[in-house]
Amino acid sequence: xxxxxxxxxxxxxxxLDAIDWKVLHDLQMDGSLTHAELARRYARSPNxxxxxxxxxxxxxxxxGYHARVNPRALGMPFTAIIRISVTRDRLKAITKTLKNRAxxxxxxxxxxxxxxxxxxxxxxxxxxxxxxxxxxxxAGYGTPxxxxxxxxxxxxxxxxRPGGRxxxxxxxx
Amino acid sequence: xxxxxxxxxxxxxxxxxxxxxxxxxxAKKLGLSEPVVRRKRRRLERVGIISGYHTELDPKxxxxxxxxxxxxxxxxxxxxxxxxxxxxxxxxxxxxRTIGNEAYIMKVLVRSTEELEAVIDRLIPFGHVSSTLxxxxxxxxxxxxxxxxxxxxxxxxxx
Numbered sequence: 001x002x003x004x005x006x007x008x009x010x011x012x013x014x015x016l017d018a019i020d021w022k023v024l025h026d027l028q029m030d031g032s033l034t035h036a037e038l039a040r041r042y043a044r045s046p047n048x049x050x051x052x053x054x055x056x057x058x059x060x061x062x063x064g065y066h067a068r069v070n071p072r073a074l075g076m077p078f079t080a081i082i083r084i085s086v087t088r089d090r091l092k093a094i095t096k097t098l099k100n101r102a103x104x105x106x107x108x109x110x111x112x113x114x115x116x117x118x119x120x121x122x123x124x125x126x127x128x129x130x131x132x133x134x135x136x137x138x139a140g141y142g143t144p145x146x147x148x149x150x151x152x153x154x155x156x157x158x159x160x161r162p163g164g165r166x167x168x169x170x171x172x173x
Numbered sequence: 174x175x176x177x178x179x180x181x182x183x184x185x186x187x188x189x190x191x192x193x194x195x196x197x198x199x200a201k202k203l204g205l206s207e208p209v210v211r212r213k214r215r216r217l218e219r220v221g222i223i224s225g226y227h228t229e230l231d232p233k234x235x236x237x238x239x240x241x242x243x244x245x246x247x248x249x250x251x252x253x254x255x256x257x258x259x260x261x262x263x264x265x266x267x268x269x270r271t272i273g274n275e276a277y278i279m280k281v282l283v284r285s286t287e288e289l290e291a292v293i294d295r296l297i298p299f300g301h302v303s304s305t306l307x308x309x310x311x312x313x314x315x316x317x318x319x320x321x322x323x324x325x326x327x328x329x330x331x332x
């Protein structure tokens with residue numbers, strides 16, 4: 001396949017048709033689907049299907065294929081969300097401090113008041129007490145707030161075609 | 174909990190990064206034989222440590238330009254009704270119910286601020302909604318920490 005790891009910014013925008021969106025949906029649900037199986041599902045030849053997917057990889061729409069790992073099966077049943085408000089100039093130092101912390105799975109910088117930004121991170125833990133490790137690291141930069149996740153009614157939903165899966169016509173992107 | 178060894182952990186890290194790597198390439202990278210790599214991978218799938226495979230997309234390339242984190246502090250409204258609304262909202266990619274203050278924290282992906290407003294409006298009946306626009310994600314979303322999987326409760330973490 002082409003190199004999906006390096007999306008190129010200068011690519012001209014692609015127009016995705018209904019089949020493309022269906023393929024994107026299927027691949028998000030199951031990244032191990034073969035091109036042959038997708039070709040069969042949408043009554044296309046395997047070559048045509050491979051071309052469609054290669055086109056989306058090249059355009060940087062598809063950026064990678066990953067194994068999904070279940071943190072529970074690995075003995076990490078706890079999830080926590082930590083939030084801290086910091087001044088923008090400290091962000092670099094915090095990033096450096098936390099970058100290699102393996103328990104962090106998600107990390108967002110949001111807009112805050114004035115010079116402040118809000119940092120929100122999600123961590124997976126073997127024990128709830130472990131949340132202190134991250135909180136302690138952040139304490140030097142401001143006041144971190146931590147909360148433990150009880151349940152996740154929605155977890156990793158796929159990106160859907162705007163206007164719903166059933167929408168007809170082509171979507172300009 | 175299933176036991177995994179250091180080779181399993183290295184294997185998991187590799188296929189988290191790229192699921193399409195061949196058994197041959199994986200064997201070479203890990204310094205193991207191909208049959209061992211195949212057997213290990215099958216076992217990790219069978220016991221549910223590998224729960225599946227997914228394809229990662231670039232939302233911006235698909236026209237989803239706005240990402241936000243929403244927090245809803247419940248006002249005692251019907252919980253099951255709100256959960257139905259959340260589940261029926263394709264813009265909400267993640268939703269966690271957290272301890273304290275009965276808060277729901279959600280990650281939302283939309284094409285415009287107008288669409289974000291529509292999601293917020295849908296949630297307002299259930300409580301106080303606060304939102305933060307995500308301006309960047311310094312660390313790309315990654316999978317759970319394999320390195321920590323065999324950790325003991327006592328003992329300190331190395332930096």
